[in-house]
Amino acid sequence: KNQVEQSPQSLIILEGKNCTLQCNYTVSPFSNLRWYKQDTGRGPVSLTIMTFSENTKSNGRYTATLDADTKQSSLHITASQLSDSASYICVVSPTGGSYIPTFGRGTSLIVHP
Amino acid sequence: DTEVTQTPKHLVMGMTNKKSLKCEQHMGHRAMYWYKQKAKKPPELMFVYSYEKLSINESVPSRFSPECPNSSLLNLHLHALQPEDSALYLCASSQGLERNTEAFFGQGTRLTVV
Numbered sequence: 001k002n003q004v005e006q007s008p009q010s011l012i013i014l015e016g017k018n019c020t021l022q023c024n025y026t027v028s029p030f031s032n033l034r035w036y037k038q039d040t041g042r043g044p045v046s047l048t049i050m051t052f053s054e055n056t057k058s059n060g061r062y063t064a065t066l067d068a069d070t071k072q073s074s075l076h077i078t079a080s081q082l083s084d085s086a087s088y089i090c091v092v093s094p095t096g097g098s099y100i101p102t103f104g105r106g107t108s109l110i111v112h113p
Numbered sequence: 114d115t116e117v118t119q120t121p122k123h124l125v126m127g128m129t130n131k132k133s134l135k136c137e138q139h140m141g142h143r144a145m146y147w148y149k150q151k152a153k154k155p156p157e158l159m160f161v162y163s164y165e166k167l168s169i170n171e172s173v174p175s176r177f178s179p180e181c182p183n184s185s186l187l188n189l190h191l192h193a194l195q196p197e198d199s200a201l202y203l204c205a206s207s208q209g210l211e212r213n214t215e216a217f218f219g220q221g222t223r224l225t226v227v
Contacts, residue, residue: 034215043117043203043218044156089155099210100169103155 002027004092004104012110017080021107023073023090031095035064035075038087038106047075047088080111119204119219126194127227134189134222136204142217144168144210145187147179148203150221156203162187163210194226 004025013019025033032051036044048057048064050073057064061078077084090104117138126132136145144163148156160179161169167179176198178190187204201223207216 036218041201041221041223043119043205043220046215046217049215095211100158100161101216105155 002092002094002102004090004102006088006090006104006107008107009105010108010110012112013080015080015082015111015113018076018078019080019109021075021077021088021090021109023075023092023104025071025073025090025092025102025104027071027092027094027102029095030068030071031093031099033064033066033073034091034093034101035062035073036089036091037084038089040087044089077109080109082111082113085109085111117204117206117217117219119202119222121222122220123223123225125225125227126191128194128196130194131190131192133191134202134204134224136187136189136206136219137185138206138217139185140206140217141184142206142208143184144207145181146205146207146216147187147189148205148218150201150203160189161210168210191224194224196226199225 007022034049035047038044050066063076066073087106089106091101093101120135147159150156159173162181165181176193180188201221203221204219205216208214
């Protein structure tokens with residue numbers, strides 16, 4: 001069964017600090033992994049998308065890594081801002097078949113001043 | 114234009130009402146999706162349209178009826194809903210099911226069934 005596990009479930013940090021969110025998956029065969037940021041009551045916004053051959057991808061203060069061998073990904077947020085408070089969702093899509101993506105349950109990040 | 118537009122933003126309906134949610138994108142995407150999201154849970158896939166044809170129906174009750182009038186529009190018709198159907202309904206689109214491209218989400222419709 002395809003699964004995406006995220007940790008931690010929630011995280012509280014001070015403004016200006018860095019943090020790293022984890023995503024482990026069992027989706028196979030693997031097509032791509034995406035990180036989304038979702039504010040409460042809003043639609044998810046894409047941060048990065050990574051395919052099998054990509055190890056690192058950055059989008060401003062967000063840097064995602066992918067280890068396709070160990071089926072792990074991380075999202076590193078640098079110099080956090082209050083506006084980074086949101087849920088961060090890892091989504092993994094298979095190749096072939098139905099292409100239905102599997103969503104993680106998300107990490108809830110709260111940035112305090 | 115990288116927007117997926119959903120209307121209305123909020124909807125309150127009774128259990129005997131008929132209403133429709135609308136979704137529109139002008140990115141030339143050929144795959145469009147409906148998701149349902151309950152509070153503090155990840156989005157759950159409901160339907161997938163590929164090239165205007167229903168490709169995936171994740172065993173959704175018949176009180177939810179999707180429609181894809183053309184490649185830019187996706188509707189979700191609602192009839193005889195239950196209070197437990199109250200949720201955030203998200204529409205998304207991507208270039209195609211088989212492409213390694215991003216899926217863009219709309220801002221959602223917050224549905225309350227009373």
